[in-house]
Each structure stands twice: as structure tokens, then as C-alpha cells.
Amino acid sequence: MMLEMDIKTYMHQVGQAARTASRAIARADSNAKNKALLAMADAIERDSAILLAANETDMTAARANGLDAALLDRLSLNAKSVAGMAEGLRQIAALPDPVGEITDLKYRPSGIQVGKMRVPLGVIGIIYEARPNVTADAAGLCLKSGNAAILRGGSEALHSNQAIAACVREGLAAAGLPETAVQVINTTDRAAVAELITMREFVDVIVPRGGKGLIERLMNDARIPVIKHLHGVCHVYVDDKADMDKAIRIADNAKTSRYGTCNTTETLLVASAVAAEFLPKIAAIYASKNVEMRGCERTRALLKDIVTATEEDWHTEYLAPIISIRVVDDMDAAITHINHYGSQHTDAIITEDYTRARRFLREVDSSSVMINASTRFADGFEYGLGAEIGISTDKIHARGPVGLEGLTSQKWIVLGDGHVRG
Template sequence: MNELIQKGKQAKEAALTLAQAKTKTKNKALSDLATSLIANTDLILAANEKDLAQASENGVRDAMLDRLRLNKQRVADIAEGVRQVAALADPIGEVIHMWKNEAELTIGKQRVPLGVIGIIYESRPNVTVDAAVLCFKTGNATILRGGSEAFHSNLALVSVIRDSLTSSGFPADAVQIVENTSRETAQELMRLNRYLDVLIPRGSARLIQAVLETATVPVIETGTGNCHVYIDKDAQLEMATKIIVNAKASRPSVCNAAETLLIHEGVAADFLPSIIAKLRAEKVEVRGDKTVATIVSDVIPAVELDWETEYADYILAIKVVTSVDAAISHINHYGTKHSEAIVTDNYFTSQKFLQQVDAAAVYVNASTRFTDGFEFGFGAEIGISTQKLHARGPMGLNELTSTKYIIYGEGQIRE
């Protein structure tokens, strides 16, 4: 039998069990999984070393190696994320709203699992655990398809998860991984309508676009992050410096890192020399428009492609704009509706930015790097949704549920 069809059938069966599981039982299983991850740290790191060695041999750049790399602290952080998910309120069974209609029927809207969730993702092994535990907590079975670059790490993590679930009395097939990492198998997963209820891609713009163009399964679009920071004429420049250095250089390979810096012309001459020096000290390559080049002559000239690129690397494009309206226009044209920030002390300017910028997360005087389920208090996240239907922004437990109506009557019939 075809591998994906077999996994789909097993996931459907497991989902039926998970949907009926009690919160206390699920939380105990997650707590045990966190303990198991720590106990198996050496096994996980040994697998990760194989992936890192292969990636280095293939010439993968440093920023992407950082996405792939695990160490004892990162495994400990992953385990802590599992514990935090266990501690979160279980949305399954929650009645969001209840009312009576004219026929005296009591109608309630209740959260239920989605069913079977497919996840296609790249590079970051922590996604394997994040996705598995969020789906498990919300009563969903999951089929994971990671990238070839993290093959050994993902297999090791899923092995630990499945063994732990079995020990806790749950079906191991609640979490499965597709071991064939070929493009053909990924495309087959995208069309597994009979078994998948929803597909969530996490990764590069290229991956997400491929899923959107190919999938016949319903898709939640996530991830692509061409994020901007706008420095207004009324900004505190010391604050602005800290925000942009953090947004770009703290971890440039992630989707909430800034890719473009927009600066109001009123502060450009004072701000550009110092911020470019700070960025270069962090090994960031700067590309600037003509106005930037007249102020700091040795920047690399920016071209049209720079404004629309998610570098995921130590590269930042800088543009000088005439007003907040020009900044908003640029962001809405080139942005990917992920995360955008303004630095300003002007309340009215900040409100215009908040209201007119079209993105899942819009910040005033803070780094875009906070767009994250953990930082928002959701525990781990399944991804950052950049679409507008069903879910938008960091996707935590509530976003992995659907609803059904439950109706209580006393013999009513419709006239």
C-alpha cells in the first residue's frame, strides 16, 4: 500500500481516539514527553550532528545552519515548550457561545479538533515537536513532512515522541513522519484530501508558493516574512537603533526578522551613519537607495528586487521616505503581511500606521522579533498565518480547532 495512504488511514483512526481524550490524560502524556526528550538528548544531538555535517558539506550558509542546529540548551528549551503547552487551557469542548432561539432551542457553538493536520516544513527540527504537541493537545493527529536537510534530526525526534505516546497509552500514529523527502511525495501529500483535513506549510516563500499552487487539501498559508521597520521623524533614535539591530541581527534566518529599514528623510542624515555602523558591527550587509548612498557613500546600491526579498540572512535594505504615508505605501506594496513596526513618539502617526498597515502583527516601538506564539503567551506555535481566513498571526491551540453547533430541544419541530 502507498506509504501516504497507509499513514493517512492510521492518522484518521488515531484522530478518533485523540478527539475523545481527557485533558488531564493529554497533559500527563505531554509532561512525560518533555521528560523523555531530555532523557534522549544525546540520541537527538547525535542525529542532528549528521544533518549539520551534511549541510556544511553542501555549503549551507551560516544563518541557515543556525536554524538547523540543536544543542543541549535548545533541546531543553523544546522540552520546556512542551511543558508550557501542557499547562495551557485545553480549548477542546469549550462552548464559545450559547443562546436560545425563537423556537426555544438551546444552541451552543463548541470547539472541536480539525482532525488530521499535515505539516510541510524546512530546516528547523524544533518545528517537529512544536507541531506534534500542539496538534496532540487539540486532539488532532498529524502527518509531518520535514525537509531533507533535517532528516536525521526529525526521525530521532518523532521516534522519541511516538515511543512516549505509546508509553502514555495513546496511539503512536497520532504523530507520523513521511520518511520519503522527495518532491513527488510532498506533492502527493498536498493532494491527500481523503485523509488530511488541512495542510500547513512552514518555510521559504518558494515552498509556500509551491504548496498553494499544488495543494487540493485546504491550506493555511504561513511564514513568508518580508518585514519592515519604519523610523519616523519623531522617533527616539537610541530606541530605534536597539530595535532595528535586534530585528535584523538577533536571528536573521527566522521569518520575523526585519528585511527592510525605512527612514523618514527628516532624521536620515543624523541616523544613517550611526545605524549603518552598528549594523556592520553585527556583520550585516547594507543595501541602500540613492538617498542613502548620498549620506553613506559606500553602501551597496539597492535594486527593485531588494525591496521584495526575504533574505533570511545578514542583509538589510534601507530606503529613505518622505512621510509615514510613503512608508505605509511601500510596506503594503512589498510586504508579505507578516510583521511590521514603526518607531515614533507621535501618537497620531502611530495610530495611522496601526490602522493602515495590512499585516498580521503591527508594532509601535518594539521589534518585529516578538511575533511568536511563545512570546504572545500561546506556548509553542504551529506557524505564523499571513492569510485572513480562519487564523491570522501566531497560531496556537485555538487556531487548530474548528467548531460545531450543539442543539438541545424538548421535542420542537419546525412549522
């Protein structure tokens, strides 16, 4: 373990190298960036056995340290997930290059033309937990968007991440780009994170991917802007003007297609006028899939055998086969519930009523608002971003799935012909 002073020195070297590399990456052309991405993918495929051996080292240590099954699952790599990393990099290579895109170029009364050019953010610090595949995904997304990256993975994935990092460096070098454009921190000391989130001169934005504890620590300690994803307490509201078939299909899919994802619905809201018709049908489906239901009093009057939802349930992201259910008077009550208890992640209304659908879209203050669609669609691939670095529950800069565009900004450009201001 390094001394604290060594960590500071090390992190400043990393930061300085990233800042320098970011200038080269910002002006790299699409061809060079894509060449690097494809070379990374090739190296990962070629080194699959090396990656799996490094991962086995991490897995052995993790088992010895008594990590729980969910963490072990997220840490583990296999031939398929390694191939998936390579495929992900090739998909990023195939995406359009956002950097340099000029939009909205218009003549002004003064005679100048004013527009915007999309530009990289500079240096992006990414702090993540178990999953080693984030190393490849994040490296690819940062590179394609013209940014340098400093990656800080979980300590339990150190060997896996370093093996992936070697492939990333090889890809950069193959395209003549600086290897320091993507640096993976090679210490597990937490002091490295403390430096990373305060090195304002070297890092432009922090993207954390991890649990609530990590995020809250960053919110307090970071001195650099953070694009954060807090949690997903998502809702489906079944309106009394809903098509019942669509409502059943969506309430089922939004909860049961996957339990551990942030876009999974955690609370079902049902208009009282259709509760007696709708609830027994959806409850039969949930029961058949062993989903535990926790209901308000009006729900329990219709579904006898379920437990009472507490105040805390309405705030909870279960990430498990559990759903809370509340009968509400109308859409206004549903919107009030969502804006109060929700996490501004993803919320859907099921209705055939035009005016209510229009109001729901406008009045629900969440990063994704849906009509007659499953909350499970809130995802970079589904939205056409090609890939995502995460899902932002913040309000400034980026909301919802963050892809290449979310890792860029826009500067103003002005074209003149000797124009001066009067």
C-alpha cells in the same frame, strides 16, 4: 526505495490510520493528552544518547553530500537542543486545553441558546525541512489541540526524526492513546509528499515549514487547504513625530538582534523631516555591527558611503546583515511602500502621534502591525501562545503566529428545550 505504487498504498494506510486516530484524540481528555506529552518528554531525555547517535548518522551523510553550513547547523542536535525539545513538550502540557471551550453562548429571540465550541481540525499534515526539533514541537502541538498528525521531515534528517518519533509513540502509548495519532513518514521519496497534499479524505490541512520553493510547489499542487508562511519582508517606519531614542533602539534591535529570522526587519523607512537627524545615528550602529546598508538616493545624500538599493532590494528578505533604507515623504508614503513591497508579515511605526499610530494600525495590511515596538516580537512565545507551529502569511483561518488555537476551529452549538423553527 519504494515503488511509486507502494508509496501510494503506504500513504493511504498512513492517512486511514491518522483519520481513525484523530477521532480518539479529538475526544481524549486534557489529562490523557498531558500525560502523553510528559511521557514523551521523559522518553526524549532518557534516550538523549540514542537521539544524538541517530543525528550523527544524519550529519555524517549530510557532510558527505556537501550540505552547506547553514543547513548543517539546522540539522544538528546537541545535548542542549535535545533537552530543549523535552522542555518544549512540558511547556505544551502546561498550556490550557483549547478543545471543547464554549464561548458566546447567548439566548436568541426564538428561545434557543446559540454558541461556539472550539474543536480540532482533524488530521494535520506537516511538511518541514532540516530542523529535527520540529518533529517534537509539531507532535506536541497537534496532540494538545486534539489533532492527529502526519509529519514529513527533510530527507537529511530521517534518522533523527525516526528516533524522536519512537519517543513520541512511547508517550502516546503510556497515556493509552493510539500511537498512530502521530506518524512520521519513513520514506524520503518525494512521491510521499505528492500523496500527502492530495489525500483529501484523510488530511484536513497542510502546514508547510520551509523555503519559498517548497511553499510555491504546495500552492500549485495541494488539493487540501494550506496554512502557509511565505516570507518575511518586515519594515520599521520612523515617523517625523518619533521619539528618537525609541527609534534608534527599535531600528537597531529589529535588524541586528538576529539576522536569520523571518521577523527581522529588512527595510527601514524614514520620514524625510527627521532623516538628517536619525540616519547618521543608526548608520553608525549598523556600521559598528557590520550591517551592509543599501539606500535610496535621498538616503545616500545623507550616508555617503553606502550602495544604491535597487528595485529588487525592496522586495528582498535578506536573512543576513544587510538592510535597505528609504527616505519617504510621510506616513502615507510609508504605508504605500509597505503594502506594495512587504510580505504582509510584520511592520512597525515609531511615532508619538496618536492619530498616525491609529491609522497605521488600521491601514497596514500585515499579519502583525506594531507601534513603538520591535518587529522581532512577532513570535508565538512573545504573544503568549506558548508555542507556535509557524507564522501564517495567509489571510484566511489564521494570520501571524499560529499556536494551539490556530490548529482548531469552532463549531456552532445550539441548546433548546423542544424548540422548533416557525
